[in-house]
Amino acid sequence: MIKVAINGYGTIGKRVADAVAAQPDMEVIGVSKTSVSAEAYIAKERGYPLYIADLGKKPAFEKAGIEVAGDVEAMLKAADIVVDATPGGVGEKNRPIYEKLGKKAIFQGGEDHEVAGFSFNAHANYNEAENHQFARVVSCNSTGLVRIIHALDQAFGVARVRAVMVRRGADPDDVKRGPIDAIVLNPASIPSHHGPDVNTVLPHINIVTLAMIVPTTFMHMHSIQMDLKKETTREEVLKVFENHSRIGLVRKTMGIKSNAQLREYTQDLGRPRTDLWENGVFEESVSILDGKEFYCFQAIHQEADVVPENIDCIRALMGTVKDPQESIRMTNEALGLVAIG
Ligand SMILES: NC(=O)C1=CN([C@@H]2O[C@H](COP(=O)(O)OP(=O)(O)OC[C@H]3O[C@@H](n4cnc5c(N)ncnc54)[C@H](OP(=O)(O)O)[C@@H]3O)[C@@H](O)[C@H]2O)C=CC1
Numbered sequence: 001m002i003k004v005a006i007n008g009y010g011t012i013g014k015r016v017a018d019a020v021a022a023q024p025d026m027e028v029i030g031v032s033k034t035s036v037s038a039e040a041y042i043a044k045e046r047g048y049p050l051y052i053a054d055l056g057k058k059p060a061f062e063k064a065g066i067e068v069a070g071d072v073e074a075m076l077k078a079a080d081i082v083v084d085a086t087p088g089g090v091g092e093k094n095r096p097i098y099e100k101l102g103k104k105a106i107f108q109g110g111e112d113h114e115v116a117g118f119s120f121n122a123h124a125n126y127n128e129a130e131n132h133q134f135a136r137v138v139s140c141n142s143t144g145l146v147r148i149i150h151a152l153d154q155a156f157g158v159a160r161v162r163a164v165m166v167r168r169g170a171d172p173d174d175v176k177r178g179p180i181d182a183i184v185l186n187p188a189s190i191p192s193h194h195g196p197d198v199n200t201v202l203p204h205i206n207i208v209t210l211a212m213i214v215p216t217t218f219m220h221m222h223s224i225q226m227d228l229k230k231e232t233t234r235e236e237v238l239k240v241f242e243n244h245s246r247i248g249l250v251r252k253t254m255g256i257k258s259n260a261q262l263r264e265y266t267q268d269l270g271r272p273r274t275d276l277w278e279n280g281v282f283e284e285s286v287s288i289l290d291g292k293e294f295y296c297f298q299a300i301h302q303e304a305d306v307v308p309e310n311i312d313c314i315r316a317l318m319g320t321v322k323d324p325q326e327s328i329r330m331t332n333e334a335l336g337l338v339a340i341g
């Protein structure tokens, strides 16, 4: 069993912890937080040993009825590998302790590529991970882009990509963030970080991205255009998506035309926390013009799509499963991830 520590038990960390616990070849040896909050009670309820960054805060946890297993360093010592899901920028500060203890670590998209020196996506570069001590799972939007670009690149070749990201303003529990009533260019300059981020995994792709944030909390929406190298048809493109285990199709007949309806659907499916782990490509939007121009809209659940990627990244860094498709199959099966559509 691979012993996994989750440093940072928040939006991403709590999902990764449950996904690790569901795998046949992994166990959660601990999760960490800095402060007493609702998620500390969830860790207790799940039976995950809780470690804290500053042992000086132990009395506050104990007063709240939450047992503290030790400090973060103790958690790391007990682990084979750590998934660092602390807020963006904290991972970089944590890197020296992983180096000191000689632990493999996976960072998230809030860190720069250079923090790990290797950026990961299971379908695109799983086999490049072995022998790395560190990897970074690219951000949620970048993960969604890499999946669809790589799939079409494998099938038809991709000459160039132009994409616009309409990004959720905040996560559902993030009461301090906005916007409440604005469409904010984020950034106003071009490109947004997503194109260069895609290039950390797929360096040969010609891509320019634009991004803005809007007052929603669940899911980003992408408007994507790609020029393909080979002529194809809409039907062939749909087949590529149907055969991809992490690209789902929002079928026209479902009548879903928004992130809100898609979230209702994942909720009705009984997905844990309503998570859409796969890309949600809107079937109706999939278009091929003049044989080589591809268009689509896709929804990306920011809290969820990086979760299975973290699980595959654990196996890839540990070198325990050599075949990417086998790891992806194991991860999906344990999560119950059967792509929609
Ligand atoms: N949320 C999203 O949509 C996505 C986020 N990401 C990336 O994932 C990473 C995590 O983001 P997210 O889950 O949203 O962040 P959250 O703020 O939801 O969670 C961060 C967690 O880290 C804990 N923490 C903070 N500082 C430390 C520390 N020094 N040591 C140990 N634990 C600490 C926090 O505990 P406490 O609350 O007790 O302080 C909290 O549990 C970021 O890099 C982000 O960019 C990637 C894809 C999507």
Ligand SMILES: O=C(OP(=O)(O)O)[C@H](O)COP(=O)(O)O
Binding pocket: 109, 110, 139, 140, 141, 142, 167, 169, 302
């Ligand atoms: O990784 C994400 O977005 P991104 O792909 O736009 O960087 C997550 O939605 C977190 O983004 P945030 O920095 O707006 O919290």
